[in-house]
Amino acid sequence: MDQRTRIVIMHFSRIFKHICAKVLDPADMGTLKENVTITMCMLEMTMPPSFFDITVHLIFHLVDELDMCGPIHTRWMYCVECLNKVLKGYVSNMAQPKASMATKYLMDETLGLITEYMDQFQPSKRRIWDSDEEGVCGEVLEGASTRIELTVTQRNMAHNYVFNNTNIMTPWVM
Numbered sequence: 077m078d079q080r081t082r083i084v085i086m087h088f089s090r091i092f093k094h095i096c097a098k099v100l101d102p103a104d105m106g107t108l109k110e111n112v113t114i115t116m117c118m119l120e121m122t123m124p125p126s127f128f129d130i131t132v133h134l135i136f137h138l139v140d141e142l143d144m145c146g147p148i149h150t151r152w153m154y155c156v157e158c159l160n161k162v163l164k165g166y167v168s169n170m171a172q173p174k175a176s177m178a179t180k181y182l183m184d185e186t187l188g189l190i191t192e193y194m195d196q197f198q199p200s201k202r203r204i205w206d207s208d209e210e211g212v213c214g215e216v217l218e219g220a221s222t223r224i225e226l227t228v229t230q231r232n233m234a235h236n237y238v239f240n241n242t243n244i245m246t247p248w249v250m
Contacts, residue, residue, distance in 0.1 A: 084122050091108070112139050166180035
């Protein structure tokens with residue numbers, strides 16, 4: 077890279093430093109507009125014509141907006157654009173992009189909350205059921221479950237147990 081190109085890039089860096097500053101001196105606006113004009117002329121002398129598209133002149137509008145509205149840090153949209161990029165990455169179903177964005181965003185927030193919450197606790201051993209606990213005797217078996225169909229008598233016994241041993245059912249028990 078030659079020295080003229082380096083100087084143009086340094087001028088651009090200074091201009092963007094002034095544009096992005098949180099404190100703005102209104103007396104410096106005339107100087108800033110002159111510096112932008114000079115830098116753009118230097119850029120035209122350094123870069124080929126194919127470099128210039130519609131977005132290159134945006135710097136003029138940024139300086140005008142800075143003069144009209146004040147510092148841009150209160151109107152900065154960079155963080156919103158970054159979030160939009162993340163949300164676009166969440167789209168997995170092109171037929172319903174909003175639904176897949178919402179689902180994955182909710183999953184991401186939930187996982188973040190759970191990991192933050194679970195850091196407060198120490199992992200413990202798997203619970204072993206006590207033999208004197210109601211309704212449970214013996215060990216808890218691990219492995220594939222088996223389907224058990226209750227007889228009418230067993231079902232009625234289970235219903236009676238729930239009706240007689242839960243507080244919410246008390247008003248309906250005779």
